[in-house]
Amino acid sequence: xxxxxxxxxxxxxxxxxxxxATASRFPHLATGYxxxxxxxxxxxxxxxxxxxxxxxxxxxxGGPRGFPWTRxxxxxxxxVVLAVVLYMVASPRLGFLVTSxxxxxxxxxxxxxxxxxxxxxxxxxxxxxxxxxxKVLRVPLPPGLLG
Amino acid sequence: xxxxxxxxxxxxxxxxxxxxLLAAAYGLFVGAMPGLTVxxxxxxxxxxxxxxxxxxALAAIVTLQAMGIFAGDIPAALVRMPGTPASAAYVSDxxxxxxxxxxxxxxxxxxxxxxxxxxxxxxxxxVGAPLxxxxxxxxxSFEYFWLAVLGxxxxxxxxxxxPLKGAVSVxxxxxxATVGIDITLGFPRFTFGIPELxxxxxxxxxxxxxxxxxxxxxxxxxxxxxxSYAPLEPGPAFVPALRVLWRYRLxxxxxxxxxxxxxxxxxxxxxxxxxxxxxxxxxxxKEPQRYGRGSMEAIVESGVANNSDLxxxxxxxxxxxxxxxxxxxxxxxxxxMKGMRPGPAxxxxxxxxxxxxxxxxxxxxxxxxxxxxxxxxxxSHLLRVxxxxxxxxxxxxxxxxxxxxxxxxxxxxVMLVMGVVGLLLQVLGFPVAxxxxxxxxxxxxxxxxxxxxxxxxxxWVQFVARPVSLALALLTAVVWxxxxxxxxxxxAARLRPTPGAA
Numbered sequence: 076x077x078x079x080x081x082x083x084x085x086x087x088x089x090x091x092x093x094x095x096a097t098a099s100r101f102p103h104l105a106t107g108y109x110x111x112x113x114x115x116x117x118x119x120x121x122x123x124x125x126x127x128x129x130x131x132x133x134x135x136x137g138g139p140r141g142f143p144w145t146r147x148x149x150x151x152x153x154x155v156v157l158a159v160v161l162y163m164v165a166s167p168r169l170g171f172l173v174t175s176x177x178x179x180x181x182x183x184x185x186x187x188x189x190x191x192x193x194x195x196x197x198x199x200x201x202x203x204x205x206x207x208x209x210k211v212l213r214v215p216l217p218p219g220l221l222g
Numbered sequence: 223x224x225x226x227x228x229x230x231x232x233x234x235x236x237x238x239x240x241x242x243l244l245a246a247a248y249g250l251f252v253g254a255m256p257g258l259t260v261x262x263x264x265x266x267x268x269x270x271x272x273x274x275x276x277x278x279a280l281a282a283i284v285t286l287q288a289m290g291i292f293a294g295d296i297p298a299a300l301v302r303m304p305g306t307p308a309s310a311a312y313v314s315d316x317x318x319x320x321x322x323x324x325x326x327x328x329x330x331x332x333x334x335x336x337x338x339x340x341x342x343x344x345x346x347x348x349v350g351a352p353l354x355x356x357x358x359x360x361x362x363s364f365e366y367f368w369l370a371v372l373g374x375x376x377x378x379x380x381x382x383x384x385p386l387k388g389a390v391s392v393x394x395x396x397x398x399a400t401v402g403i404d405i406t407l408g409f410p411r412f413t414f415g416i417p418e419l420x421x422x423x424x425x426x427x428x429x430x431x432x433x434x435x436x437x438x439x440x441x442x443x444x445x446x447x448x449x450s451y452a453p454l455e456p457g458p459a460f461v462p463a464l465r466v467l468w469r470y471r472l473x474x475x476x477x478x479x480x481x482x483x484x485x486x487x488x489x490x491x492x493x494x495x496x497x498x499x500x501x502x503x504x505x506x507x508k509e510p511q512r513y514g515r516g517s518m519e520a521i522v523e524s525g526v527a528n529n530s531d532l533x534x535x536x537x538x539x540x541x542x543x544x545x546x547x548x549x550x551x552x553x554x555x556x557x558x559m560k561g562m563r564p565g566p567a568x569x570x571x572x573x574x575x576x577x578x579x580x581x582x583x584x585x586x587x588x589x590x591x592x593x594x595x596x597x598x599x600x601x602s603h604l605l606r607v608x609x610x611x612x613x614x615x616x617x618x619x620x621x622x623x624x625x626x627x628x629x630x631x632x633x634x635x636v637m638l639v640m641g642v643v644g645l646l647l648q649v650l651g652f653p654v655a656x657x658x659x660x661x662x663x664x665x666x667x668x669x670x671x672x673x674x675x676x677x678x679x680x681x682w683v684q685f686v687a688r689p690v691s692l693a694l695a696l697l698t699a700v701v702w703x704x705x706x707x708x709x710x711x712x713x714a715a716r717l718r719p720t721p722g723a724a
Contacts, residue, residue, distance in 0.1 A: 083650050087390060094397060094412075102409055108676060111404035111411055114668045118397050125390045132386065148445040155442055155617055159435075159638045162621055163631050175621075179614050186610035187447055200615050204622060212273045214626040 084129025170219015253293025395660020431640030485534020491547025
């Protein structure tokens with residue numbers, strides 16, 4: 076049995092059923108032809124069938140593979156995700172330069188680049204990205220504190 | 223001839239050539255980094271493409287694609303990690319040979335095979351695009367519907383791995399495409415009251431998430447910040463590599479052909495081309511036992527195939543608006559952004575731009591030789607770039623790249639979510655590229671299906687009443703039957719008692 080595969084199948088089955096049920100309430104075309112609901116309904120049903128097939132395959136297939144990550148690496152992965160969330164929350168107020176310098180320095184230090192190196196390279200890279208995207212490509216990056 | 227002169231005038235401008243040179247360096251760098259794919263390179267290139275004019279933007283994309291697919295061979299040979307999925311087919315052979323002290327020779331063969339394959343693909347694009355455009359002029363909604371179905375079936379079933387998982391990925395992509403205002407009634411579907419979702423899930427942020435951010439997460443989770451690599455042997459490699467290529471000239475041509483066919487087929491990309499060529503090569507080889515243990519023959523054949531595929535991918539993208547793989551899905555988006563609506567008319571309306579693209583393919587694959595050899599020389603430095611600096615930097619580029627399209631933090635959120643989804647899909651063994659193809663082809667599929675349905679007034683036979691639509695339907699059926707046949711065969715093999723295991 077492969078529990079991850081079976082669980083993924085179950086999740087897809089539920090998603091497919093939800094999509095199909097929601098789409099069945101979409102309006103129809105006046106001419107009697109199916110309208111906006113047709114495609115999602117078909118796709119939802121398809122996904123449900125595929126999910127069921129995955130559950131069967133997961134129950135039949137050989138041993139669980141498990142997730143091969145160590146706890147420390149998993150924590151680092153979570154930190155990368157949180158760093159993006161932090162950017163989304165903080166950049167409108169603090170601005171691109173400050174937020175991205177903090178994010179870059181923090182991630183580099185955490186991944187083992189060394190504190191001194193991170194403190195130099197983090198802000199330097201943030202400045203380079205600001206010049207490239209903000210000045211050369213004229214993306215209106217949030218100015219924030221330094222604006 | 224007039225068009226060629228005009229196109230050359232468009233291409234051979236200082237700013238265009240500068241864009242090409244920078245794109246070459248960018249493509250080589252990204253391709254040579256394990257975990258960073260060429261698809262990610264082009265998705266992150268979108269803000270630059272918005273900034274540049276048509277010709278420099280497209281010429282840069284052509285160049286970064288060719289260089290990146292070659293550069294994927296570098297870590298394959300030196301670290302045993304393919305730089306891009308297109309190099310995965312022959313990674314064992316490349317690494318085995320560099321363990322035997324032939325790393326420089328393998329990489330030199332890779333450069334020449336890539337360049338040869340790329341030139342072959344460019345020739346096919348020049349000849350094939352006008353021919354198919356002629357055919358496409360007579361296409362109606364029925365043919366476009368079947369083309370989309372064919373592309374989606376190919377990407378689901380011919381992709382490496384399990385057909386069921388490929389099909390799930392396609393369905394998820396198609397479902398993502400239904401989010402937003404629907405095309406028949408303008409009814410908002412699955413928007414959950416979020417105004418940003420009325421326009422649908424942004425393709426570029428989704429792609430940056432699926433191909434960029436998910437790879438960052440994967441690399442961080444794998445926890446390997448230092449790579450150990452095989453050293454290059456001293457001595458010249460150009461002439462010996464040329465000799466290898468000449469010795470396997472037949473294999474090179476055959477690999478080129480396999481690459482062209484997979485390229486033109488909507489839904490199959492360079493990685494699939496390389497795997498197919500590898501399989502064909504082993505089947506016809508006099509030394510099949512060496513495959514996987516350092517076969518130069520295999521490297522030549524699949525190395526040509528994954529580059530001849532590239533230009534061929536552009537044919538269905540330009541002529542039908544149906545991308546061959548995830549890379550050309552981004553190209554399609556950039557073409558639209560630049561006001562070039564793909565379809566048979568594009569060959570007529572934008573003749574000069576297209577000829578400039580043809581010339582860019584030729585230029586990129588000629589430049590491949592000096593740039594490739596320079597990259598081999600620099601390879602040990604390339605692979606020494608500290609990943610604990612690189613990965614945070616790419617994280618920020620993913621953030622800014624997805625923000626830059628609409629200057630919206632919502633798009634950064636889309637990138638983040640799709641990055642995590644992409645990671646989970648890959649960990650569970652689902653391919654990611656079919657999700658993107660589903661997202662791109664979904665609206666086209668639905669639109670042409672609804673038009674066809676209304677046109678035929680519910681008479682289903684109309685869907686296969688025209689010769690081309692019938693042919694496409696039959697081709698789709700073949701793609702569906704192949705994995706089913708494989709399944710039956712494996713079932714039969716399991717039921718049959720294995721000899722010797724009584």
